Amino acid sequence: MLRRTLLRTGGLTAGAVFTGSLWQEAACVTPPGEAGPRVPSAGPRASFGSPYGPPGAPDANGLALPPGFTGRIVARTGRRVGGLRWHPAPDGGACFADGDGWIYVSNSEVPLLGGASAIRFGPGGEIRGAYRILSGTNLNCAGGRTPWDTWLSCEEILRGRVFECDPYGERAAMPRLAMGRFKHEAAACDPDRRVVYLTEDETDGCFYRFRPEVWGDLTAGRLEVLCAGSGTGPVTWERVPNPAAPLVPTRHQVRAAKHFSGGEGCHYDGGVCFFTTKGDNRVWAYDAENERLGIAYDADAPLTGVDNITGTPTGDLYVAEDGGNMEINLITPDRVVTPFLRIDGHPESEITGPAFSPDGTRLYFSSQRGARGDAAGTDGVTYEVTGPFRR
Template identity: 80%
Template sequence: MLRRTLLRTGGLTAGAALTGSLWQGAACVSARGTGHYGPLRAPDANGVALPEGFTSRIVARTGRRVGGMLWHAAPDGGACFPDGAGWIYVSNSEIPLLGGASAIRFGAGGEILGAYRILSGTNLNCAGGRTPWNTWLSCEETLRGRVFECDPYGGRAAMPRLAMGRFKHEAAACDPDRQVVYLTEDERDGCFYRFRPDVWGDLTAGRLEVLCGNGGGGKGGGGGAITGPVTWERVPNPAAPLKATRHQVGAALHFSGGEGCHYDGGVCFFTTKGDNRVWAYDAENGRLEIAYDAASPLTGVDNITGTPAGDLYVAEDGGNMEINLITPDRLVSPFLRVDGHAGSEITGPAFSPDGRRLYFSSQRGARGDSAGTDGVTYEVTGPFRG
């Protein structure tokens, strides 16, 4: 587990905070390395630069048929789900009014068996998160946005989970140890939330809480980082008809544009694009730390995922269109780069259940149009470490 590895390497210690300056120094030194997999080779036929031993293929393009269905525009957050001997990759569509999410079903050998919609008629579906009971939480990134719980297998209708709050949702990550769901908010003064369902596995009712400074509110980014002990307070009105959730609790910590969110082994990692940081909430000890705070090689932090080996894969919104790898020993290096897509962003990184394939999208493709009509979804195969 990532948290145990960090403890061994001097990371998130139980009794002492690892300050942002120490993380920043480690990141800057690591930027001179080439990472666990070695340097990137020249871009392949798909325009993807990868380390030796890795290959890419395009599995879907916006407006073209995949598995009998037209692939959606502006592909964004995604996740993989087991499906017998194969698996399913789910992807959001970050377009107004028609957003929703689609799924691609793969066979045991990676062949595409079909594709279908699992959510339609929603608004700007950006990121989300997978649940331990194999549903997909699709989040609307809009004022009074909602979280929809979707069936990746296509058997049940998607349902809004309004108790999880009405705000500019970005990503979600489930913590089965504490039976909560962490949520990020894409606002300049957004907050970091957790939802505590009344019954684990049923998100229809529960308590929405916001992360707070220990003894007072403040900024989690931009105007100076608050690290160390933190607490949670209940959001009085998650429906927020008049007062936004992020302004309801005076002690709430505020973050500059919450983006991706990933939980592993007692730690929830989340990114903030306004200050280009990766944060680490140590749920076991109630502490907030900074896992990455540097100008390079990772810039434009966005979606994030991880592996059982404890590696974090962080996608760039802009930057130079890379997915960067952060290892448990705090080495930060590019894992892949998409060339020729300067006006796009990388979205939806997710591993197949066996950990051998990585899926992601270039949301706006080579054309970079704001409507996302040139989106491309990729698969990378290679010797990923387990």
């Protein structure tokens, strides 16, 4: 079911708040003449179980998975995979169809030598090769996949850039400077409104959208910042006067801009853009059709250290933890928030880059700093989990 449908029927309400491990039930009443969902009031908790069951005992690779799921390691930092030495500090990632197989792209969040790499898989999951798609950039954190099958790799540095990369390794990566110079984190494309949403990893960061002059060409366009009051509800957008930001940061150029505490992952699905903020451990829901901002998760447990986020066509969200219990938590349209998997033995790491294969049967992600937990990310591990995912 599309998230647009869920929003309208109240199955997922923009502004609904999670408490503990479950959504709060809420009345979603729209006054006459007011379009779209409202921020609901709190109600009794719903009581739904996980669709997969709890994670079991850790396997040989330290993966605690629900029944019916299996995992493997596909790459380790410093070791060769498909002829390529895998990069340190693997971070944001995405999957792309590739003939009878697929490609998983992963960023490298290290200074000066960051960039991104890709692993090519065959139809049975066999590794056919690996290669670099971006080199010589700085602290490439998250990013986003475009509808025209490119990867947006974002630099998480002062006046960072967005690079558009070819996951197939045939074209050189290009900086898209019109998308602004700031501490970029993640990107999510909205093909319905033909915009790209962008998060900013600052303690007073903003939430942006980029409106390209031509959809599919990110070389020119208009950068806008979300403006709202202190809470949720209706929002507006204002143009950022100088996206290049040589003197004044983009987040300080528009007085009415709403500030967020450490923007992280970003995912668009059926009329809603979900994004996470680590400073207050929230998952936000921007109802793009009605231009309203809500909160989808605001609690201390079970999901903590919110970071990268992805989703499935069924409306399930998968949110990776930076620290916490080293879990990927599942948020379902049935109002369940529950751990899906856990990595044991990596207490000083974070989970990054969750992305599904095109057929939805395999989930890829990394432990950025691995079991050693060193800041340089020299012990990074990239995993694949296969199983009966809801599709």
